[in-house]
């Protein structure tokens with residue numbers, strides 16, 4: 088387990104890569120609280136020309152709510168380490184965040200997340216592009232699982248710092264059309280020791296269709312377990 092953690096941490100697979108290395112700061116996601124321009128990297132959570140009217144409208148709704156303080160937009164970069172205020176030195180490997188690994192806008196995961204501290208709620212405005220096809224014209228179930236895992240995980244991470252997905256249960260109720268706008272609405276239900284229990288839904292932009300329901304269990308990483316002996 089120790090060596091597994093060590094490998095994962097070096098390989099960039101751990102959600103905690105999106106946080107700082109230290110758990111001692113006031114916010115486990117303090118790097119997310121800074122302006123998107125601070126790193127000089129593109130913030131992919133901002134609108135682009137491929138966003139549909141519905142996606143833009145939902146974004147503007149939460150942008151307005153952010154101005155009065157209830158919600159906070161979560162910047163999104165195309166590499167996990169770009170989310171860190173104190174990124175570790177990079178080696179020669181070029182890693183990409185799975186959901187941001189295409190160079191063309193609009194064809195993959197287009198999304199923007201907002202967090203509500205009081206409600207322990209993370210929402211994700213998601214527009215699946217044409218390269219995410221599963222059944223003809225509809226989004227692949229694995230892509231829906233991915234955006235749920237990311238949104239549930241980001242909510243867990245916001246409260247608890249570095250976590251990894253231990254369990255994800257999904258009920259696919261109605262298919263998600265490619266190019267549609269959905270809202271991934273997730274919250275942390277409870278935290279018991281290292282276990283963070285989360286729940287979420289995927290609904291159509293107008294809340295008329297419940298596409299998907301999910302629960303996720305995330306485990307807080309005990310950073311003392313990380314083995315640096317082979318570094």
Ligand SMILES: CCCCCCCCCC(=O)SCCNC(=O)CCNC(=O)[C@H](O)C(C)(C)COP(=O)(O)OP(=O)(O)OC[C@H]1O[C@@H](n2cnc3c(N)ncnc32)[C@H](O)[C@@H]1OP(=O)(O)O
Pocket residue numbers: 088100101102105161163200236237238240241251252253254280281282304306308309
């Ligand atoms: C803004 C952008 C945000 C982007 C977010 C990106 C999201 C990406 C999310 C991921 O893809 S994470 C990658 C997929 N997940 C993994 O690869 C995890 C693989 N599993 C592991 O590494 C370990 O199993 C894990 C770190 C989850 C737990 O191992 P540990 O050795 O640290 O914990 P341990 O096994 O001692 O379990 C701790 C507690 O959790 C419980 N537990 C662990 N796994 C469980 C499980 N699967 N179901 C139920 N309970 C579980 C376990 O029983 C125990 O309960 P108690 O404290 O009550 O004794």
